[in-house]
Amino acid sequence: MGTQRDPIGQSGSHIGDEIDFRANIHLSRHQDVLVSYSKLFSGNFLKNKRLASQPIYFMFNTIFVSNGLRVHNRLLS
Numbered sequence: 001m002g003t004q005r006d007p008i009g010q011s012g013s014h015i016g017d018e019i020d021f022r023a024n025i026h027l028s029r030h031q032d033v034l035v036s037y038s039k040l041f042s043g044n045f046l047k048n049k050r051l052a053s054q055p056i057y058f059m060f061n062t063i064f065v066s067n068g069l070r071v072h073n074r075l076l077s
């Protein structure tokens with residue numbers, strides 16, 4: 001989308017509201033699964049600039065822990 005501006009200020013100033021959910025599931029002593037979901041609800045600025053797409057982001061991550069070191073493997077985003 002890049003940088004969006006309204007030089008005369010007629011589009012408003014509220015970009016939107018975001019909701020985030022995150023769960024870290026411990027499968028074993030050495031392995032976790034991290035799942036997160038985010039959604040942006042467009043505010044008046046995005047709607048007035050005709051950018052009101054309401055993006056959604058989903059991530060699925062596996063985490064392996066060995067000797068205190070955490071190794072992340074992002075499977076889906």
